[in-house]
Amino acid sequence: MAKKGASNKAADQxxxxxxxxxxxxxxxxxxxxxxxxxxxxxxFTKQRDNYLGFALPQLDDQYGEAQKQLTFALARDGNTYSxxxxxxxxxxxxxxxxxxxxxxxxxxNYANQARSNVEEARSNVIASLNASGDATxxxxxxxxxxxxxxxxxxxxxxxDLFSPAMxxxxxxxxxERAAAMSGVAYKAPYNTGLFGGRGAVKNSA
Numbered sequence: 001m002a003k004k005g006a007s008n009k010a011a012d013q014x015x016x017x018x019x020x021x022x023x024x025x026x027x028x029x030x031x032x033x034x035x036x037x038x039x040x041x042x043x044f045t046k047q048r049d050n051y052l053g054f055a056l057p058q059l060d061d062q063y064g065e066a067q068k069q070l071t072f073a074l075a076r077d078g079n080t081y082s083x084x085x086x087x088x089x090x091x092x093x094x095x096x097x098x099x100x101x102x103x104x105x106x107x108x109n110y111a112n113q114a115r116s117n118v119e120e121a122r123s124n125v126i127a128s129l130n131a132s133g134d135a136t137x138x139x140x141x142x143x144x145x146x147x148x149x150x151x152x153x154x155x156x157x158x159x160d161l162f163s164p165a166m167x168x169x170x171x172x173x174x175x176e177r178a179a180a181m182s183g184v185a186y187k188a189p190y191n192t193g194l195f196g197g198r199g200a201v202k203n204s205a
Contacts, residue, residue, distance in 0.1 A: 021133040028135030032125050035142040039118040039149065048111040051155060055103045058158045063096045066162035070169065091165060099161050110153060121145040 070088055074080045125145060129138035 024133055024135045025129055028129045028138040029126055031135065031139045032122065032129065032142040035139070035146050036118060036122045038146065039114075044111045044115050047114045047153065048107040050153065051107040051110045052103065054155050055106070055158050056100070059096065059099055059103060059161065062158075062160065062162050063092065066092050066095075066166055069166055073169070088169065092162065095162055095165055099158075103158070114149075114153075118149055121149060 067089075070085075070092060071080065074082075074085045074088070079085050122142075122145075125138055125142050128141065129135065132138075
């Protein structure tokens, strides 16, 4: 009987220990979730907006500079209001619009990645808690992980988005001016009519 009583006592103690362990896990999980609750929808929206605030002004500055360069080049040859000039401006606008969409997508990617990183960190802490039953360690880990996640995101500059188009424009301008100056000695690969005074259709200003 003594042996059976000791066995029952050990089983009761094991059950009590497990109950206490599960209680620590429940409390630890609640504490971990509370630590991570700062990472909510407004937080992820802010991650997107932070990138847009970084990248869009760069895009606007580059677009403005490209427009200035184009206007100067067109005015140089008296084609500011030609139909071909309008086509060149439309090309710049298309580049701007496409890159604005790309930047918006990248901003959303930052938000999505931040959400994924937060959920992964939270899940890892809770998994460790379930394995160890150590609520104090889990709480400390949650604080450390959340502090790391809250650090500002670093971004790379968007790069020179209009340079290829402006270089192609400058090359074409040089070819057409050379053709105009050489008479028939040189012909540009193709003629837009913007430079050299041939083929441009003037629009009324």
